[in-house]
Amino acid sequence: MNLVPCSALGRPGRSGAATPITVQTGTALANAGLGHVSSVVPEATTTQTVSSTTTSESSIDIIGTTAKYFQVTTTKVAEGNGFTDADVTSGARVAVIGSTLAAELFPTGTALGKQITVAGSPFTVSGILNEQTSTGFIDPNSEIIAPITRVQESYSGYGAVSDLLIAAKSSADVDAAQAEATIELNQLLGATAADEPFTIGSASSLLQTRAASAQSFTVLLGVVAAISLLVGGIGVTNVMLVTVTERTREIGIRKALGATRMAILGQFLIEAAILTLIGGILGVILAVIGAQFTIEGTRPVILGFSIPLALGVSIAIGVFFGVYPAARAAGMRPLQALRSI
Numbered sequence: 001m002n003l004v005p006c007s008a009l010g011r012p013g014r015s016g017a018a019t020p021i022t023v024q025t026g027t028a029l030a031n032a033g034l035g036h037v038s039s040v041v042p043e044a045t046t047t048q049t050v051s052s053t054t055t056s057e058s059s060i061d062i063i064g065t066t067a068k069y070f071q072v073t074t075t076k077v078a079e080g081n082g083f084t085d086a087d088v089t090s091g092a093r094v095a096v097i098g099s100t101l102a103a104e105l106f107p108t109g110t111a112l113g114k115q116i117t118v119a120g121s122p123f124t125v126s127g128i129l130n131e132q133t134s135t136g137f138i139d140p141n142s143e144i145i146a147p148i149t150r151v152q153e154s155y156s157g158y159g160a161v162s163d164l165l166i167a168a169k170s171s172a173d174v175d176a177a178q179a180e181a182t183i184e185l186n187q188l189l190g191a192t193a194a195d196e197p198f199t200i201g202s203a204s205s206l207l208q209t210r211a212a213s214a215q216s217f218t219v220l221l222g223v224v225a226a227i228s229l230l231v232g233g234i235g236v237t238n239v240m241l242v243t244v245t246e247r248t249r250e251i252g253i254r255k256a257l258g259a260t261r262m263a264i265l266g267q268f269l270i271e272a273a274i275l276t277l278i279g280g281i282l283g284v285i286l287a288v289i290g291a292q293f294t295i296e297g298t299r300p301v302i303l304g305f306s307i308p309l310a311l312g313v314s315i316a317i318g319v320f321f322g323v324y325p326a327a328r329a330a331g332m333r334p335l336q337a338l339r340s341i
Contacts, residue, residue: 020160021189021198023148028188029164034180036173041068041165044148046155048119052105060101061143062118064151072167075145080112080127083147091149096127100141100299118144121154139299166200174202229313232279233321240272240325248332255334265330272322273315280314 023042030040044064050057069075070082083094095116102111102125111125123146132140152158168177182193182200191197244251251264284307291300 026164032184036177038169039167042161043163044151044156045162051117063145064148076130077127078130088147093123094126095123095144095146097144098129098141099131102128233317236321244325244329252334261330265326268326268329269322273318276314276318280311
């Protein structure tokens with residue numbers, strides 16, 4: 001099933017007052033008999049501090065929703081169980097937590113059946129979510145999913161929800177489901193196309209937006225890396241030029257003893273490559289150490305091929321920016337080099 005997320009922005013409707021989209025709005029939309037819509041799932045989100053008996057984590061996303069959430073999204077329960085419609089009706093204090101959060105709160109054992117505290121309210125962990133790929137700076141493996149009635153009662157209140165997830169019956173029905181949902185929501189909220197108090201879009205458009213943002217971020221990082229390499233390469237050139245100047249006598253003696261131009265050139269190119277290789281090794285070590293920490297909710301991941309690639313680039317930078325100093329050393333005449341001492 002494909003999702004058509006609907007965000008409740010609370011913009012003014014025709015009456016001039018903000019028109020909220022509530023759980024009741026979602027229920028009415030689900031019961032409207034729309035031909036291309038299979039499910040409507042509300043979401044109420046908040047951010048709270050979560051604690052176990054030994055540690056706590058701040059700024060954790062809490063998603064209040066219904067049991068159908070696990071059916072219409074890619075978020076599934078990997079261990080234990082989710083919650084049921086009966087849990088939603090009763091406002092049960094049960095929660096399904098992400099795998100990363102489970103490991104952080106209970107590093108020495110399983111989180112299943114254990115009790116956690118969310119902003120002072122106790123919850124029992126009924127399940128652990130499957131591992132998901134992080135997008136942006138929000139780690140989906142550190143979130144908590146609980147019955148929407150409990151989240152609203154304890155944290156967000158019974159007003160507007162954050163989103164309505166509208167599941168189309170098939171991928172071919174996404175556009176039709178989006179059109180039907182738009183018309184029905186306007187009728188339920190007493191709005192028109194000119195003053196819709198919500199935004200609605202397909203999951204594919206959201207993925208395209210995320211992909212475009214990720215690509216822009218990648219280009220930005222690439223530009224920063226290129227500038228860093230350029231500055232580092234200029235530094236290598238300066239260091240090697242100083243080395244050539246200080247070793248003029250050595251170069252003259254070697255040439256007088258029969259060293260060829262290529263031998264001198266190769267010597268200084270190898271030295272430049274070794275210099276940048278050492279810098280690359282130090283950089284890789286710092287990267288491996290930094291990847292052990294979570295940064296803004298995101299745990300960096302080092303791909304296996306990136307380490308030899310980084311070392312290879314380091315060597316290439318050394319060789320490229322070491323050509324001029326090496327050529328200068330190789331071009332010295334023996335007599336001129338010895339006289340300059």
